[in-house]
Amino acid sequence: xxxxxxxxxxxxxxxxxxxxxxxxxxxxxxxxxxxxxxxxxxxxxxxxxxxxxxxxxxxxxxxxxxxxxxxxxxxxxxxxxxxxxxxxxxxxxxxxxxxxxxxxxxxxxxxxxxxxxxxxxxxxxxxxxxxxxxxxxxxxxxxxxxxxxxxxxxxxxxxxxxxxxxxxxxxxxxxxxxxxxxxxxxxxxxxxxxxxxxxxxxxxxxxxxxxxxxxxxxxxxxxxxxxx
Amino acid sequence: xxxxxxxxxxxxxxxxxxxxxxxxxxxxxxxxxxxxxxxxxxxxxxxxxxxxxxxxxxxxxxxxxxxxxxxxxxxxxxxxxxxxxxxxxxxxxxxxxxxxxxxxxxxxxxxxxxxxxxxxxxxxxxxxxxxxxxxxxxxxxxxxxxxxxxxxxxxxxxxxxxxxxxxxxxxxxxxxxxxxxxxxxxxxxxxxxxxxxxxxxxxxxxxxxxxxxxxxxxxxxxxxxxxx
DNA sequence: ACCTGAACACCGTTCAAGT
DNA sequence: ACCTGAACACCGTTCAAGT
Numbered sequence: 001x002x003x004x005x006x007x008x009x010x011x012x013x014x015x016x017x018x019x020x021x022x023x024x025x026x027x028x029x030x031x032x033x034x035x036x037x038x039x040x041x042x043x044x045x046x047x048x049x050x051x052x053x054x055x056x057x058x059x060x061x062x063x064x065x066x067x068x069x070x071x072x073x074x075x076x077x078x079x080x081x082x083x084x085x086x087x088x089x090x091x092x093x094x095x096x097x098x099x100x101x102x103x104x105x106x107x108x109x110x111x112x113x114x115x116x117x118x119x120x121x122x123x124x125x126x127x128x129x130x131x132x133x134x135x136x137x138x139x140x141x142x143x144x145x146x147x148x149x150x151x152x153x154x155x156x157x158x159x160x161x162x163x164x165x166x167x168x169x170x171x172x173x174x175x176x177x178x179x180x181x182x183x184x185x186x187x188x189x190x191x192x193x194x195x196x197x198x199x200x201x202x203x204x205x206x207x208x209x210x211x212x213x214x215x216x217x218x219x220x221x222x223x224x225x226x227x228x
Numbered sequence: 229x230x231x232x233x234x235x236x237x238x239x240x241x242x243x244x245x246x247x248x249x250x251x252x253x254x255x256x257x258x259x260x261x262x263x264x265x266x267x268x269x270x271x272x273x274x275x276x277x278x279x280x281x282x283x284x285x286x287x288x289x290x291x292x293x294x295x296x297x298x299x300x301x302x303x304x305x306x307x308x309x310x311x312x313x314x315x316x317x318x319x320x321x322x323x324x325x326x327x328x329x330x331x332x333x334x335x336x337x338x339x340x341x342x343x344x345x346x347x348x349x350x351x352x353x354x355x356x357x358x359x360x361x362x363x364x365x366x367x368x369x370x371x372x373x374x375x376x377x378x379x380x381x382x383x384x385x386x387x388x389x390x391x392x393x394x395x396x397x398x399x400x401x402x403x404x405x406x407x408x409x410x411x412x413x414x415x416x417x418x419x420x421x422x423x424x425x426x427x428x429x430x431x432x433x434x435x436x437x438x439x440x441x442x443x444x445x446x447x448x449x450x451x452x453x454x455x456x
Numbered sequence: 457a458c459c460t461g462a463a464c465a466c467c468g469t470t471c472a473a474g475t
Numbered sequence: 476a477c478c479t480g481a482a483c484a485c486c487g488t489t490c491a492a493g494t
Contacts, residue, residue: 006458006459009458009459025255025346025349026255027253027254027255027256027346028255028346028347030485030486030487031486031487031488032486032487040459040460041459041460041461042460042461042486042487042488043459043460043461043488043489043490044458044459044460045487045488046487046488046489047458047459051487051488052487052488113349118253118255118256121253121341125403128396128399160393160396160397161389161392161393161396163392163396164389164391164392164393164394164395164396165388165389165392165393166392167392167395167396168356168388168389168391168392168395169388171356175353234477234478237477237478258466258467258468259467259468259469260467260468268478268479269478269479269480270467270468270469270479270480271469271470271471271478271479271480272477272478272479273469274468274469274470275477275478279468279469280468280469
């Protein structure tokens, strides 16, 4: 009881898979969930994708590729903006980035939440690592524009903090299905980086010993560690 | 061909499950992976756990409960430290927290990476939300101790940023199997919060319009959004 | 060509049987 | 009581058959 060829079926399957993967996650999503939503049989799925995981990979990769293009464009704009000393342009780039995450919130949810614990967990890593690299470049540009900052604020720490903050906002987008009205937050964030010029900050940093290592015994292996 | 009762089997299963869930994730981990590692039959697993997911839940909960105890203790200590104006004690609390995450890196990996895309994804949310609540309280204490900060640095943003940073360090612990020697980073982080006193920061914040909303059209629904 | 759905394989879960 | 492993159920994947 086959039906006539449907030239839109591939796109219908992609749309259905994006929604199902985003809301259930790769591991829990059933192929039958996807094909039911797309109005096709389970067999039809395998005419368009080699496997459930291949479908996930194809959709997530399309999103990550678009993200990488945006970040590359922004890194260039950011360098220009900083060299010109135009913080307003920097804030606009943040705005554009958050807008992108909001518009692509279903594939974003797939990448952040959908594949962890499966062979495609590396998609989340790629998202975070891409943002981290972008932040390193932006902050380097900032430090070139304002050399006095470089002595006070550690660039690697600032990039880690910025990326963690982006992750928290991305998480809010996909958890609360609400855009994060964070313009003022992003302004505060950029402002904070300029704060290293403060003599009070320099004084606090001199008051502690940065050579002390964080952990008592890094060589000690960790057991299940659920015992008290 | 049954064997004699083994009073250690439950603990062996917990240890094996912690390792397998941390390295494979709940969805991908097989019960047979766990029972093979513990040297038992598949059937024995179900004498001690109602299901694979119940085992995950039991181990993750034990870790999260310990984390909550630590955070509660620290929130109290943090308030005291801030009231006394002792930033060194605050840095020690950060140190202790990172040490805790390092010592419990296997259950941490389970909670952050193991259950996303399954009904137990909420464990990761609980970790992040607990840290976020803790950071809110710490920062409130900071603002009470240094009232001039409260006018410049948004407490909710600072808590979001702090939590994102902790997440990034936690991620580094479980990805790189390396302790994050981040003492100097944590010092820089604490110092940054005090930076709002800087007149330059106040000036930059006045120069931008915080009432502008971040996103163009928050009501617009998101499709699969993989099209260009 | 394109699609269907019955059949097969894998692994979570159950349970009759073994000590 | 405690444990085993064969059997069952569910869902990813395949493929013979339909248009």
